[in-house]
Amino acid sequence: MRKLSARLAAMLIAGLVAALPAAAPALSLIRDAETERTLRQMAAPLVKAAGMRAGSVDLYIVRSSQLNAFVAGGANMFLHTGLIDELEEPGQLMGVMAHEIGHIAGGHQVRRAINIRNAQGPALIAMLAGIAAAAAGGPQAGAAISAGATQALERSFLSYNRGEEASADQAALAYLERAGIDPAGFLEVLERFRGQEVFTVGNIDPYALTHPLSTQRMQLIEQKAAEARGRSFREDPEIAYWYGRARAKLEGFLDSPRRVLNRYEERDDELALYAKTVALHRLPAPREAVESADRLIAMRPGDPFYLELKGQILHESGRAREAVPLYRAAVAAAPEEPLLKAGLGRALLALEEPAADAEALRVLKEARDRDRGDPAALRDLAVAYSRAGDTGMATLATAERFALSGRSKDAVLHARRASALLPNGSPGWLRAQDILVLDKRDD
Numbered sequence: 001m002r003k004l005s006a007r008l009a010a011m012l013i014a015g016l017v018a019a020l021p022a023a024a025p026a027l028s029l030i031r032d033a034e035t036e037r038t039l040r041q042m043a044a045p046l047v048k049a050a051g052m053r054a055g056s057v058d059l060y061i062v063r064s065s066q067l068n069a070f071v072a073g074g075a076n077m078f079l080h081t082g083l084i085d086e087l088e089e090p091g092q093l094m095g096v097m098a099h100e101i102g103h104i105a106g107g108h109q110v111r112r113a114i115n116i117r118n119a120q121g122p123a124l125i126a127m128l129a130g131i132a133a134a135a136a137g138g139p140q141a142g143a144a145i146s147a148g149a150t151q152a153l154e155r156s157f158l159s160y161n162r163g164e165e166a167s168a169d170q171a172a173l174a175y176l177e178r179a180g181i182d183p184a185g186f187l188e189v190l191e192r193f194r195g196q197e198v199f200t201v202g203n204i205d206p207y208a209l210t211h212p213l214s215t216q217r218m219q220l221i222e223q224k225a226a227e228a229r230g231r232s233f234r235e236d237p238e239i240a241y242w243y244g245r246a247r248a249k250l251e252g253f254l255d256s257p258r259r260v261l262n263r264y265e266e267r268d269d270e271l272a273l274y275a276k277t278v279a280l281h282r283l284p285a286p287r288e289a290v291e292s293a294d295r296l297i298a299m300r301p302g303d304p305f306y307l308e309l310k311g312q313i314l315h316e317s318g319r320a321r322e323a324v325p326l327y328r329a330a331v332a333a334a335p336e337e338p339l340l341k342a343g344l345g346r347a348l349l350a351l352e353e354p355a356a357d358a359e360a361l362r363v364l365k366e367a368r369d370r371d372r373g374d375p376a377a378l379r380d381l382a383v384a385y386s387r388a389g390d391t392g393m394a395t396l397a398t399a400e401r402f403a404l405s406g407r408s409k410d411a412v413l414h415a416r417r418a419s420a421l422l423p424n425g426s427p428g429w430l431r432a433q434d435i436l437v438l439d440k441r442d443d
């Protein structure tokens with residue numbers, strides 16, 4: 001019985017791989033300005049150490065409790081929330097990032113021929129999300145391994161061969177050294193996954209499948225970590241602080257609110273308060289959540305993300321008018337963050353007043369120009385265009401939102417409609433053509 005289902009599972013994986021990137025993504029990407037900024041800051045010294053241009057690696061946060069990190073479609077790095085939750089020290093996650101950047105720099109994606117060359121913007125992100133869904137593997141991947149179908153998975157683009165793993169490790173160790181980061185963190189991560197091949201089906205972390213561990217790998221990294229033991233490494237309190245915040249925030253948003261509140265009942269430090277504020281909001285206990293957010297803001301006046309959180313709590317508890325000034329302050333404190341602008345636009349639309357609608361359209365357009373992968377902003381942008389009477393652009397924003405959520409048929413349908421409504425050759429019309437590449441793929 002098990003054997004049969006495992007074979008079936010292996011076929012499903014093969015089917016999924018063949019169908020990529022048409023398969024609708026079975027997982028969601030988390031968009032959060034603060035968490036993304038922190039991860040970008042952690043990756044930056046490693047990207048630089050790899051001799052790559054700053055900002056050339058795009059980071060995506062996958063909402064999944066499974067432990068995994070992988071690269072897809074070129075320089076796109078996906079990190080599971082489960083991994084961020086598991087790794088308490090920034091040096092550990094930076095070890096993983098260094099290894100992934102090693103795969104990017106080594107061009108290990110090239111042989112995984114996926115035709116995404118024609119895709120741009122939301123269509124590209126949808127395809128990447130489809131790849132991410134396949135890489136998440138889930139129970140099928142575990143079953144395939146148990147039945148000795150390892151090779152099926154290894155042949156796919158989801159896992160690397162030994163040579164690639166070794167070269168990504170070598171590169172990672174060089175980047176960590178150049179960036180002044182202790183390789184001990186990376187060793188700790190690999191020790192966490194060591195020996196997983198003897199685990200039962202459901203207990204294998206996808207990371208161990210996509211990055212097969214070998215004795216040689218462990219020996220090399222153990223040796224480097226031992227060599228580094230005598231050296232002193234510069235602790236970066238800024239990175240440690242922001243990583244702690246990212247973890248507290250994710251915990252607040254992803255764990256059960258009751259559990260979070262119980263866990264931190266006795267603690268009143270900033271990180272505990274952050275997790276509890278989010279948990280109170282989700283409970284929902286809006287009055288307590290606002291009080292708690294005020295305490296965070298008092299600890300760090302002008303912090304854009306604490307202002308954003310209070311704005312979100314107010315807006316989502318039906319107090320959009322009070323949320324608007326909070327979002328304005330957040331945008332003023334971090335004008336380079338499109339997700340904060342999108343929040344301001346959302347709160348403004350909720351006022352349902354012509355002047356606020358006009359301002360919402362302006363800030364949402366700015367947000368969209370800086371960030372083409374935010375489905376919530378696209379939904380709001382469609383509303384703003386529609387209220388302004390611009391049906392063509394509203395339809396385009398809807399097409400882009402469907403593309404992002406993997407609904408290719410709906411995306412193509414709306415992109416055709418938008419093409420017909422928008423002037424031929426205009427920027428909006430061209431963006432509609434970017435979505436139409438999805439039409440060539442099956443659903």
Ligand SMILES: [Zn+2]
Pocket residue numbers: 099103160164165168210211212
């Ligand atoms: Zn690897």
